[in-house]
Amino acid sequence: MPSLNKRFIAELLGTFILVFFGAGAAAITLMISAGGNPTTPFNIGIGLLGGLGDWLAIGLAFGLAICAAIYALGRISGAHINPAVTIALWSVKKFPGKEVAPYIAAQIIGASLASLSFAAAVGMDAVTLGGLGATAPFPGIGYGQAILVEGIGTFLLMITIMGVAVDRKATPGFAGLVIGLTVAGIITTLGNITGSSLNPARTFGPYLGDMLLGGSNLWAFYPIYLIGPIVGAIAAAFLYNYLSSEN
Amino acid sequence: MKCYICAQEGKDTDALAICIVCGMGLCQDHLIRQEVDVWEGGYPFPAEKLEKTVPRILCGFCYHSLKGRE
Numbered sequence: 001m002p003s004l005n006k007r008f009i010a011e012l013l014g015t016f017i018l019v020f021f022g023a024g025a026a027a028i029t030l031m032i033s034a035g036g037n038p039t040t041p042f043n044i045g046i047g048l049l050g051g052l053g054d055w056l057a058i059g060l061a062f063g064l065a066i067c068a069a070i071y072a073l074g075r076i077s078g079a080h081i082n083p084a085v086t087i088a089l090w091s092v093k094k095f096p097g098k099e100v101a102p103y104i105a106a107q108i109i110g111a112s113l114a115s116l117s118f119a120a121a122v123g124m125d126a127v128t129l130g131g132l133g134a135t136a137p138f139p140g141i142g143y144g145q146a147i148l149v150e151g152i153g154t155f156l157l158m159i160t161i162m163g164v165a166v167d168r169k170a171t172p173g174f175a176g177l178v179i180g181l182t183v184a185g186i187i188t189t190l191g192n193i194t195g196s197s198l199n200p201a202r203t204f205g206p207y208l209g210d211m212l213l214g215g216s217n218l219w220a221f222y223p224i225y226l227i228g229p230i231v232g233a234i235a236a237a238f239l240y241n242y243l244s245s246e247n
Numbered sequence: 248m249k250c251y252i253c254a255q256e257g258k259d260t261d262a263l264a265i266c267i268v269c270g271m272g273l274c275q276d277h278l279i280r281q282e283v284d285v286w287e288g289g290y291p292f293p294a295e296k297l298e299k300t301v302p303r304i305l306c307g308f309c310y311h312s313l314k315g316r317e
Contacts, residue, residue: 001295074291
């Protein structure tokens with residue numbers, strides 16, 4: 001097995017890819033639609049160009065980035081690229097406890113570097129207009145509703161990971177493709193409710209970038225993207241273990 | 248079964264093994280035994296090389312053909 005240092009770098013790089021291309025796609029969509037006139041308050045700009053197609057495009061940007069990270073780095077670190085996934089695997093004894101903190105640190109650093117790099121590459125419009133692709137509940141969505149939505153979305157992601165990758169009976173080779181497309185599907189439906197983060201690191205990076213570069217301060221919403229994904233992922237891991245047990 | 252390569256050289260030697268790729272019978276002098284690493288894991292677990300290897304017996308022709316890709 002590669003050393004923890006190498007796996008740390010792989011997790012950092014994988015999460016960088018996810019946030020740079022995924023959250024970057026959300027920021028770019030907001031920049032393209034800036035100045036438009038949304039017909040409903042539920043529309044913040046994503047959806048103005050092509051309705052749900054905007055969210056499908058953002059979802060595919062995330063999904064294909066995840067697909068690339070899994071196939072490129074999965075053999076090295078496991079390519080969790082998501083603290084909720086790391087914690088859920090640990091909760092069902094599939095991942096060593098002493099490596100949880102280094103993995104999460106790598107994911108947080110990778111996501112933060114991605115958001116800062118995106119701002120450096122695109123310019124301040126990425127912060128002021130695109131918000132670096134940060135997630136927040138949409139108008140009319142309460143705090144509890146947002147946690148529920150993030151929990152359900154991450155539940156679907158994690159139970160898919162359990163079924164197509166963790167389970168030894170799964171057909172090998174399909175995990176990256178299936179998980180990438182699953183995330184794309186979840187984002188298409190849930191994007192316009194909470195931003196469909198499903199991942200505490202994915203939300204941390206843009207929040208930190210926005211704060212450091214003079215954008216919106218959204219930290220009050222961060223517990224949504226911690227509690228929802230972590231609880232949803234752990235629930236999925238335990239349920240899958242129960243459903244797939246032979247007893 | 249006889250060794251194919253020995254037979255081509257006009258010798259009559261019993262085969263001890265068969266090339267896993269082409270099926271050629273091979274004597275001790277003409278077989279090439281390799282130890283192939285076995286890896287376990289991959290997404291979402293880091294891949295890990297297992298302690299034990301899997302033996303693979305090849306003839307010289309197949310060994311050199313395959314080695315070109317390694």
